[in-house]
Amino acid sequence: MAxxxxxxxxxxxxxxxxxxxxxxxxxxxxxxxxxxxxxxVYPLLLDNLVDIAGSSWEIEDCNRFLFSGAAIPYAxxxxxxxxxxRFDGFSGKWSVETNRFGHYVVFNASERIAGHVVDALxxxxxxxxxxxxxxxxxxxxxxxxxxxxxxxxxxxxxxVARVSAAFSATRTVSPIEETPRxxxxxxxxxxxxxxxxxxxxxxxxxRLVASEEDSAQLRVKLHNATTRETQLTGALDRAxxxxxxxxxxxxxxxxxxxxTPETSALLAQQSETDELMELVLAENADLRQQVxxxxxxxxxxxxxxxxxxxxxxELQERLEEISEQERERHRATAARLAxxxxxxxxxxxxxxxxTFVLDSVEVLANFEAPASALRAxxxxxxGELLGKDLQGVRGWRExxxxxxxxxGSEDMGRIYYKPGGNRVxxxxxxxxxxxxxxxxxxxxxxx
Numbered sequence: 001m002a003x004x005x006x007x008x009x010x011x012x013x014x015x016x017x018x019x020x021x022x023x024x025x026x027x028x029x030x031x032x033x034x035x036x037x038x039x040x041v042y043p044l045l046l047d048n049l050v051d052i053a054g055s056s057w058e059i060e061d062c063n064r065f066l067f068s069g070a071a072i073p074y075a076x077x078x079x080x081x082x083x084x085x086r087f088d089g090f091s092g093k094w095s096v097e098t099n100r101f102g103h104y105v106v107f108n109a110s111e112r113i114a115g116h117v118v119d120a121l122x123x124x125x126x127x128x129x130x131x132x133x134x135x136x137x138x139x140x141x142x143x144x145x146x147x148x149x150x151x152x153x154x155x156x157x158x159x160v161a162r163v164s165a166a167f168s169a170t171r172t173v174s175p176i177e178e179t180p181r182x183x184x185x186x187x188x189x190x191x192x193x194x195x196x197x198x199x200x201x202x203x204x205x206x207r208l209v210a211s212e213e214d215s216a217q218l219r220v221k222l223h224n225a226t227t228r229e230t231q232l233t234g235a236l237d238r239a240x241x242x243x244x245x246x247x248x249x250x251x252x253x254x255x256x257x258x259x260t261p262e263t264s265a266l267l268a269q270q271s272e273t274d275e276l277m278e279l280v281l282a283e284n285a286d287l288r289q290q291v292x293x294x295x296x297x298x299x300x301x302x303x304x305x306x307x308x309x310x311x312x313x314e315l316q317e318r319l320e321e322i323s324e325q326e327r328e329r330h331r332a333t334a335a336r337l338a339x340x341x342x343x344x345x346x347x348x349x350x351x352x353x354x355t356f357v358l359d360s361v362e363v364l365a366n367f368e369a370p371a372s373a374l375r376a377x378x379x380x381x382x383g384e385l386l387g388k389d390l391q392g393v394r395g396w397r398e399x400x401x402x403x404x405x406x407x408g409s410e411d412m413g414r415i416y417y418k419p420g421g422n423r424v425x426x427x428x429x430x431x432x433x434x435x436x437x438x439x440x441x442x443x444x445x446x447x
Contacts, residue, residue, distance in 0.1 A: 003065040004072065006048050008035055013053040025066040028057050032075035033066060043075030064325055090117055090167040097139045097147075098156040100406075101366040105163055106134055106144035114146045117167075124166030126159075127151040130365055132344060149365075197319045198446050201312060205446075208308040215301040222294045229291060232284045239277050246273060323355070351381045353424050354417075357447060358440075360428040369405025373413055373428060376402060380417050380424060390416060393444050404430060416444060 004025045010018040023035035025044065033044040040056040066072065094107035109117055118131050131148035138144055152159050327348065343365040347356060354377065356364075364370060376399050379386055387399035395418050402413030409430060414437070418425040425447050431437045 004068050004070065006035070006044070006072070008037075008044065008048045008050050010037055011049060011051045011053070013051070017052065025072060026062040027064045027066055027073075028062050028075070030075075031073060033072050034062055034075070044072070045077055046074045090120065093142075093144070094163070094167070095138055095140055095142070095144070096156060096160045096163055098159070099139075101149070102129075103150045103152055103156065103159045104138075105148045105150065106138045106146065107148075108145045117146075118148055120166050121148060121150070121163065124162060126162055126166060130343060135362075136359070197315055197322065201315050201319065201446050204308055204312050204315065208305065208312065211301060211305045211308060215298065215305060218294055218298045218301055222291065222298055225287060225291045225294055229284070229287050232287060236277070236281070236284060239273065243273050243277060327355070351377055353381050353422060354426045355423050356426050356428065358427050358429075358443060360426060363430050364428045366430070367404045367406065367413065369403055372403035373415065376415050377426065380415070380426065385419075386417075387415070390441065390444075393441060395420070396444055406430070416441070418444075418447065 005022055006025055007020050007022050009016065010021060018037075021037070023037070026034050026036070026041055028034040028041060028043065034041040034057060035044050035050060036059060037050055037052060039059070041059055041062040042050045042052055042056045043054065044050060090107070090109070090113075092108045092113075094105060097104040097106055105121065107114075107117060114131070118128050122128055127150065129149045129151050131146060134144045134147040136143075138147075150159065152162070344361050347354070347361060347364075364373060367373060376386060380399075385397070387397045390396040390398045396416055397418070399415040399417070401411045402415055403411060404413040406412075412431040414429045414431055416427040416429065427440075427444060429437070429440050
């Protein structure tokens with residue numbers, strides 16, 4: 001996968017050190033762009049400038065590169081202070097979503113303003129249980145940047161009224177200007193790439209299964225043709241031996257002085273044998289041609305299978321690379337928002353070997369009593385083998401009847417995990433019904 005490269009101008013304060021230096025763009029731990037110069041990574045400023053008089057990072061701390069086509073998150077200039085805005089109301093897009101877990105406020109804002117929005121909700125008496133980046137469409141079908149789960153237990157209409165009051169009561173000046181945040185944009189790009197790679201993996205897996213079925217059919221045909229060839233070869237050997245015997249008898253009769261009826265019978269038998277041999281030779285030649293064709297098609301099928309397997313492995317490696325970058329971006333975001341690290345930050349810190357897939361973080365965050373799930377996750381992280389093999393998905397195991405504390409779904413929690421060396425894939429799921437559970441299990445096949 002190609003990475004973004006830029007031509008930079010290197011400064012040392014007011015002095016120009018170097019011109020037109022081409023470098024790949026790296027991502028620094030604070031989420032901004034940087035390039036390597038003189039053994040260190042310096043922030044990349046607007047107009048592709050690098051000032052080596054400023055701060056720098058170690059190269060080992062900036063081992064992630066910016067993919068080609070992505071927007072460059074330029075670093076702000078040192079010394080240019082932007083005053084922290086006072087929260088005077090919020091005019092961005094927002095909505096209230098109500099489901100069986102409670103009330104959620106979903107809204108669009110930069111990361112910095114999102115913190116002020118959450119503070120405004122709490123200041124208005126709407127306690128926020130958790131807030132984080134939103135990864136799925138809301139009930140109105142739109143995608144929002146952030147969500148905040150409220151502890152408020154009233155009706156939806158009451159919740160909408162109180163949120164509206166919280167967002168407008170303190171507005172005395174112009175609305176807050178919203179600026180895009182490179183972290184959010186980067187996450188969206190990574191999610192889009194991950195979805196596209198998942199689709200490619202599914203398509204290639206289907207093609208791989210079809211190719212393996214074709215190859216198996218060709219092997220059966222090849223086996224049958226080989227068996228038939230062996231039978232015909234044996235018959236041909238017997239016919240040749242019989243022909244040789246007839247030739248010897250005919251030669252002996254020719255040497256005799258007179259032709260007897262026995263001689264005529266032998267001559268007729270020789271003619272029949274020659275005709276039979278011609279038929280056997282013709283059929284054997286045709287069969288050899290069929291065997292050669294089947295062998296060639298079998299080799300081609302094996303080649304296609306090997307190519308598809310290599311492509312699947314490559315796509316899985318790319319998917320893992322993107323997933324790892326997304327996890328690192330989540331950890332960096334959580335670190336900058338401390339102490340509001342959220343469930344995602346807690347899971348990354350608490351379980352070093354576990355990689356949570358699909359909507360595990362959101363499901364676990366919505367458990368009213370997650371102690372049972374966390375206890376099972378600790379055991380899995382320690383290498384213990386829990387539960388049973390998951391039927392229909394090779395390599396995965398299922399831990400059933402996880403307590404959730406949710407009314408009506410007390411023991412409907414499920415943990416699916418796939419041990420694999422130093423990393424263990426984990427999916428935390430809340431079962432709705434058998435059909436929905438089968439659909440969720442089917443989604444695990446891509447990992």
